Amino acid sequence: MTYLLALDQGTSSSRSIVFDPSGHTMAMAQKELTQIYPQPGWVEHDAVEIWRIQLATAREALNKAGITADQVRAVGITNQRETTVVWNRKTGQPIHHAIVWQDRRAEPTCAELRARGLADTIREKTGLLVDAYFSGTKLKWILDHVPDARAQAAHGELAFGTIDSWLIWQLTEGREHVTDVSNASRTMLLNVHTNQWDEELLAALDIPASLMPRVQASASVFGEVAPHLLGNTIPIGGVAGDQQSALFGQACFKAGMVKNTYGTGCFMLMHTGHKFQTSHNGLITTSAAQPTATTEFALEGSVFVGGAVVQWLRDGLHAIQGSGEVQSLAQSVPDSGGVIVVPAFTGLGAPYWKPDARGSITGLTRGTTIAHIARAALESIAFQSAALLQAMSRDAVSAGDAQVSELRVDGGACVNDLLMQFQADLLGIPVVRPAITETTALGAAYLAGLTTGVYLNTDELTHLWKAERRFLPTLPSERAQDLMERWEHAVRQTVL
Numbered sequence: 001m002t003y004l005l006a007l008d009q010g011t012s013s014s015r016s017i018v019f020d021p022s023g024h025t026m027a028m029a030q031k032e033l034t035q036i037y038p039q040p041g042w043v044e045h046d047a048v049e050i051w052r053i054q055l056a057t058a059r060e061a062l063n064k065a066g067i068t069a070d071q072v073r074a075v076g077i078t079n080q081r082e083t084t085v086v087w088n089r090k091t092g093q094p095i096h097h098a099i100v101w102q103d104r105r106a107e108p109t110c111a112e113l114r115a116r117g118l119a120d121t122i123r124e125k126t127g128l129l130v131d132a133y134f135s136g137t138k139l140k141w142i143l144d145h146v147p148d149a150r151a152q153a154a155h156g157e158l159a160f161g162t163i164d165s166w167l168i169w170q171l172t173e174g175r176e177h178v179t180d181v182s183n184a185s186r187t188m189l190l191n192v193h194t195n196q197w198d199e200e201l202l203a204a205l206d207i208p209a210s211l212m213p214r215v216q217a218s219a220s221v222f223g224e225v226a227p228h229l230l231g232n233t234i235p236i237g238g239v240a241g242d243q244q245s246a247l248f249g250q251a252c253f254k255a256g257m258v259k260n261t262y263g264t265g266c267f268m269l270m271h272t273g274h275k276f277q278t279s280h281n282g283l284i285t286t287s288a289a290q291p292t293a294t295t296e297f298a299l300e301g302s303v304f305v306g307g308a309v310v311q312w313l314r315d316g317l318h319a320i321q322g323s324g325e326v327q328s329l330a331q332s333v334p335d336s337g338g339v340i341v342v343p344a345f346t347g348l349g350a351p352y353w354k355p356d357a358r359g360s361i362t363g364l365t366r367g368t369t370i371a372h373i374a375r376a377a378l379e380s381i382a383f384q385s386a387a388l389l390q391a392m393s394r395d396a397v398s399a400g401d402a403q404v405s406e407l408r409v410d411g412g413a414c415v416n417d418l419l420m421q422f423q424a425d426l427l428g429i430p431v432v433r434p435a436i437t438e439t440t441a442l443g444a445a446y447l448a449g450l451t452t453g454v455y456l457n458t459d460e461l462t463h464l465w466k467a468e469r470r471f472l473p474t475l476p477s478e479r480a481q482d483l484m485e486r487w488e489h490a491v492r493q494t495v496l
Contacts, residue, residue: 002021002071002072002073002454003018003019003020003021003026003065003067003071003072003073004018004019004020004021004072004073004074004075004076004445004448004449004454005017005018005019005058005061005062005072005074005075005076005234005445006018006019006075006076006077006078006441006442006444006445006448007054007057007058007075007076007077007078007167007444008078008079008242008438008440008441008444009050009054009077009078009079009080009163009164009167010033010079010080010242010263010264010440011033011080011083011100011101011102011263011264011265012032012033012035012264012308012311013030013031013032013033014030014031014033014050014053014054014057015028015029015030015057015441016028016029016030016054016057016058016060016061017061017438017441017442017445018061018062018064018065018067018072019441019442019445021449021454021455022464023436023442023445023446023464024436025436025438026065026067027061027062027063027064027065027066028061028064028438029056029057029058029060029061029064030057031053031056031057033045033049033050033053034046034049036097041103041104041105041346042103042104042105043099043100043102043103043346044097044098044099044100044103045083045097045098045100046097046098047085047087047094047097047098047163047166048093048094050098050163050166050167051166051167051170054167055170055229058230059230062230062231068231068232069225069227069230069231069232069234070231070232072230072232072234073237073448073449073452073454074234074235074236074237074238074448074449074451074452074454075171075225075234075235075236075237075238075448076236076237076238076239076441076443076444076445076446076447076448076449077164077167077168077222077236077238077239077240077444078164078239078240078241078242078245078440078441078443078444079162079163079164079167079183079241079242080100080101080163080242081101081162081163081182081183081186081241081242081243082101082133082134082135082138082162082186082187083098083099083100083101083135083162083163084098084099084135084138084139084142084160084162085098085160085161085162085163085165085166086139086142086143086146086149086158086159086160086211087158087159087161087166087169088152088157088158088159089156089157089158089159089174089177090157092169092170092174095142095146095149095152095158096142096145096146096149098163098166099138099141099142101133102265102304102346103132103138104132104346104347104355105132105138105141106132106137106138106140106141107132107355109132109137109140109141109205110130110131110132110137113130113137113204113205114130116204118130118204121200121201122188122201123278125191125192125193125198125200125201126185126187126188126189126190126191126192126198126201127185127192127276127278127284127285127286127287127297128185128186128188128284128285128286129284129353130188131353131355132355133302133349134186134187134188135162135186135187135188135189136187136188136189136201136205136207137188137205139160139187139205139207139211140205140206140207143206143207153207153208153210153211154208156208156210158211159177159211159213160207160211160212160213161177161179161213162179162183162184162186162187162241164179164180164183164239164241165177165178165179165183165213168222168223168236168239171223171225171226171229171236172223172224172225172226172236173226175223176222176223177213177214178213178214178215178216178222178223179213179214179215179216179239180215180216180217180218180220180222180239180240180241180289180290181195181215181216181217181218181287181290182218182239182240182241182244182245182286182287182288182289182290183239183240183241184197184213184215184287185241185286185287186241186286188201189201189202189205189207189212190215190287192276192285192286192287192295192297193276193295195215195287195293195295196215197209197212197215216239217290217291217292217293218238218239218240218244218248218289218290218291218447219237219238219289219290219291219292219447219448219450219451220237220451221235221236221237221451222236222237222239223235223236224236235448235451235452236448237447237448237449237450237451237452238444238445238446238447238448238449238450238451239444239447240289240443240444240447241289242261242263242267242440243261243267243269243300243302243440244269244286244287244288244289244298244443245289245439245440245441245443245444245447246259246261246267246269246410246411246439246440246443247259247269247271247288247289247298247443248288248289248443248446248447249410249436249438249439249440249441249442249443249444249445249446250408250410250434250439250443250465251458251461251462251464251465252269252271252408253271253458253461253462254271254273255271255272255273255275255401256270256271256396256401256404256405257270257271257408258270258271258389258392258404258406258407258408259407259408259409259410259439260385260388260389260407260408260409260410260411261409261410261411261439261440262306262307262381262385262409262410262411262412262413262414262419263306263307263411263412263413263440264305264306264307264308264311265302265303265304265305265306265307265308265349266302266303266306266307266381266384266385266388266411267300267301267302267303268300268301268302268385268388268389268392268407269286269288269298269299269300270298270299270300270392270396270404271288271296271297271298272285272297272298272299273296273297274294274295274296274297275297275399276295276297277297277299277395277399279299279391279395280394280395280398281351281391281392281394281395282301282350282351282352282353282391283299283300283301283350283351283388283391283392283395284299284300284301284302284350285297285298285299285300286298286299286300289443289447291447291450291458299392299395300350301349301350301351301387301388301391301392302349302350303349303350303381303384303385303388304344304345304346304347304348304349305343305344305345305346305359306381306384306385306411306413307323307381307411307412307413308343308345309341309343309377309378309380309381310323310326310377310378310413311323312343312345312377313326313373313374313377317370317373319370319373319374320374326374326377326378326416327378327416327417327418327419329370329371329374329375330371330374330375330378330418331375331418332371333369333371333372333375335375336363336372336375336376336379337363337365337367337368337369337372338363338365339361339362339363339364339368339372339373339375339376340361340362340363340376340379340380340383340486340487340490341359341360341361341373341376341377341379341380342357342359342360342361342362342380342487342490342491342493342494343359343377343380344357344358344359344360344494345358345359348491348494350388350391351387351388351391352387352491354494354495356495357491357494357495358494359494360490360493360494361373361376362490362493363376363490378416378418378419378422379419379422381413381419382419382422382423382426383426383483383484383487385423386423386426386427386484386487387484387487387488389404389407389427390484392404404429405429405430406429406430406431406432407423407427407429407430407431407432408432408434409423409431409432409433409434410433410434410437410438410439410440411437411440414433414437415433415437417471420433420469420471421471421474423471424471424472424473424474425473425474425475425480426475426480426483426484427473427480428473428475428477428480429473430470430471430472430473431470431471432467432469432470432471433467433468433469433470433471434465434466434467434468435466435467435468436466437468446461
C-alpha cells in the first residue's frame with residue numbers, strides 16, 4: 001500500500017496526517033503552538049518550536065498508522081501563509097521570532113507605499129491590496145529592526161521564507177531554499193503573471209534578491225526528507241499555502257467553484273481558472289495551487305478572526321471550558337437576542353479592509369446573558385463569511401460569470417451544525433460539508449500524489465470528493481437580508 005504524509009502547519013497548531021490513496025485518514029497527530037503577543041497588534045511564533053513540533057507530529061502520525069517511512073510515497077506540505085521567517089544560512093537559526101500573518105506592526109510601511117503611489121502597481125503585479133497582512137512588509141520590518149540584519153542580508157548570509165520554505169530547509173537540512181507559487185503569491189513581492197520575484201517591488205521595500213527562495217509549481221519535487229529524520233528518504237512532492245491547498249482538496253478545479261475554510265480565521269476562495277480577475281468589491285486576486293507551470297488564479301477574501309472568536313470566549317471571557325462547548329451554550333437560547341459581536345480584534349479584513357477597526361458587542365439589554373453573547377460570537381463567523389460571498393458574487397456577475405450555486409466548507413468549525421445552518425440561511429444557497437473535512441492537509445497530499453504518480457490527473461481527484469451533508473437554507477430571504485443589514489450597521493460602529 002502506498003501512503004501520503006501531509007504536514008499541516010497552522011496558526012494555532014501543527015498536524016501531520018497519513019492518507020491512503022483514496023484520501024481517507026489513516027492516522028493524525030497534532031500539537032498546539034505557543035502564541036506570542038509582545039504588544040497589542042503584534043503576533044509572533046517561535047520558528048524553532050514550529051519545526052520541532054512538526055517533526056514530532058510527523059513521527060507520531062507514522063507510528064499511529066503503523067507504517068514506516070519506506071511505505072510513504074511522498075510528503076506534502078501546507079502551511080499558514082504570510083507568516084515570515086528570516087534565518088541565518090550557516091547556522092539555520094532564525095534571527096527573530098516568526099511574524100505571524102495576523103500581525104499589524106508593518107502598517108506604517110504600508111501607509112508609506114500608498115503615499116508613494118505604489119498601490120496600483122502592486123495590485124496589478126501581485127493581485128494584492130497593500131496591507132500589513134502580507135509578508136513583504138513583515139520582512140522589511142525584520143531587516144530594519146534586528147541589529148546587523150541588513151548587513152548580513154547584503155552579504156547573502158540570510159534567507160527569507162514563509163513557513164513552507166522554513167520546513168523544507170529543515171527537512172532537507174539546508175539543501176533546498178524553495179517555495180511554491182501559492183505561498184510566493186502572498187508576499188506582495190511576486191509578479192503572479194510570470195511567477196517571478198519582481199525587481200521593482202523588491203527595490204521598493206529595499207529587500208535584496210539573495211534572500212528570496214526559488215519558486216516552483218505546487219506539484220513538483222521540492223527536495224528529499226533527510227533519511228534520519230523519519231527513517232527513510234522521502235520526496236517532498238507538493239506544497240501549497242493552506243487556503244489554496246484547501247481549495248485543491250475540495251476539488252474546486254474549475255472557475256466559479258467556491259470553498260470557505262473555518263479555521264483561526266475564515267478564508268473564502270473562488271477559482272477563476274486561468275483568468276486574472278481584479279475585484280471591485282474588496283477582494284484580492286491570488287495564485288491558486290498550480291499542479292503545472294500554467295498559471296491559475298482565485299479571488300479570495302480573508303476574515304482575520306473566525307474560529308479564534310471561540311478561543312476568545314474560552315480564554316478571554318471564560319464563558320466555556322472547552323471549544324466543543326460553544327454549540328450547546330449557543331443553542332441554549334433561541335437566537336442572539338439582538339446581540340451582534342464584531343470580532344475586529346486585529347482590524348477587519350476583506351471586504352472591509354479596516355485596520356483601525358476594533359471589536360464590539362452591540363445590542364446589549366438587561367436580559368442579555370453569556371449564552372446570547374456566545375451565540376452572537378458564533379454567528380459573527382457566518383456574518384463575515386456571508387459578506388465575503390456577497391462580494392464574490394458581485395464580482396462574478398460583473399465579469400459575466402454565473403452566480404455562485406453552492407459553498408463547499410471545511411476547517412475545524414465546519415463540524416458545528418448550528419453555524420453551518422446559519423451560514424446557509426444567510427447565503428440562501430446550499431452549504432456542503434465533505435465526507436473528508438481535513439481538506440487543507442488533503443490538498444497537500446493530492447499535490448504530492450500527482451507529482452509522484454499516485455494520481456494521474458485532477459479528474460481522478462474530482463471523483464474522490466464526496467459530500468457528507470448539505471445544509472439547505474430555511475430562512476426567508478427578506479429576513480436574511482435584514483440580518484445582514486444589522487451586521488453591516490454594527491461593522492460601521494467598530495471604526496474608532
